[in-house]
Amino acid sequence: MKIQESAENYLEMILILGQKLGQVRSIDIAKELGFSKPSVSIAMKNLRENGYVELDDHGYLVLTEKGVAIATRVYEKHNLVTQLLRYIGVSEEIARIDACKIEHDLSTETVEKLKEFINKISN
Incomplete structure (x- = not known):
């Protein structure tokens, strides 16, 4: 829903x-x-x-x-987008603000691919 x-x-x-x-x-x-x-x-x-x-x-x-x-799903998306934005050099504050804007429109496929990417770059 x-x-x-x-x-x-x-x-x-x-x-x-x-x-x-x-x-x-x-x-x-x-x-x-x-x-x-x-x-x-x-x-x-x-x-x-x-x-x-x-x-x-x-x-x-x-x-x-x-x-x-719902809250957990949205918060997970927020954290993933924030991590990605920080990785590419966006400041912490701007990354959090932008993640809040982006998190609501991400598909399940995109979230899964973000998880995979962040796991790759973290290792």
């Missing part, structure tokens, strides 16, 4: 912040992305209604199984 790029970005951010902070609130996402709290709240409501995110007993955001699957 294809979801919107913005939803993928939110799911990826929940995954990243979860790894970094342990527990994630909407305000954490708003601060990290520079979005307003109401905008993030609306997005989280939509993600909950579509089964990608749940709230735990303390009000923290938790990715569901399908939320984790």
